[in-house]
Amino acid sequence: MTMKSICVYCGSRSGANPEFARQAEALGRDIAAAGWRLVYGAGDVGLMGVVARAAQAAGGETFGVMPQHLLSLEVGKTDLTHFVVTETMHERKKVMVMNADAIVVMPGGAGSLDEFFEVLTWRQLGLHAKPIVLFNMAGYWDPLLGLLDHVVAQGFADSSLLDFVQSEGSASAVLDALRRSLS
Template sequence: MTRPIRSVCLYCGSRFGREPGYAEIARRFGRGVAEAGLRLVYGGGDVGLMGEAARAAVEAGAHVTGIIPKHIVDMEIATGPIANLVVTETMHERKKLMFMNSDAVVALPGGPGTLDELIEVLTWRQLGLHAKPVVIVNHEGYWDPLLAMLEHIEDQGFMGETFRGFYRVAASPEEAIALLTRAGAPA
């Protein structure tokens, strides 16, 4: 029996990136979370893609929890539209709480922090520490270099063939939500 997905941890940029389409996919993802009746757990900032996703989710009626370490509260302007903001002592505590308070993980485009979080949850999966679905939204090929690197790592024998089964790749936020709702359907 599959565990139902009720909440989604979102990893994405605290910046907007160069392409205007990034902000739109963040908004579409936030709205999609709400429309699917899911809760959103994210990094707590009101900046960049994460702010766009959180605002869209709130506006569409989702319950949103932001989790942010105290040392970046001012930098990421943790005053957004959400009702539930948790301030942690450390970045490690933030990542742990975001993951623990969600049933699945989605990565939109982002920078080093997003990459760090994504690789960490995939490593945890490889180590058998969880079985939560992980979906990478590969908007217009944004994650292609990472996906190629993962293939290279496998080809070179530094990870098993099963690793690629630990994540799914979606071309759009809507496809990511569909993958999650199917993944959480009872068997």
């Protein structure tokens, strides 16, 4: 049986709420404890660094992907199990998704939103069938969930779009959703 890999999109900043870092640590630790591999953006800063260090500390495998131009800005974490350098952001996103069985989107900024909407669009178009879980700690993604409802209500997407996204508020709930989806 092959090891499952969980792609985690998250901020290169820690955010304003200290709970974000606590939950990122719990998620990294829980992914490792489940025997899964963390796939992420290879940064050693913000929530990216927190989730990766927690997975490593718990003995988990880590697979980081970073474009060349971000190596110094996001402080490439080169002590990962696998560290891949790409030429472009698009290539980074493609490698991350191709090496994952599921996607978790933690709080983050424009980059995390870009990653979320790309995998959601790919799912809508039938390019993958991987579960997508919004880690909605402290209600961070509530406005995004409202936007998705609005898009459907205004007739720009079928209601099936909403079935492609699960929303969970804690690391343990995210892990439970992943276990159900990946079994």
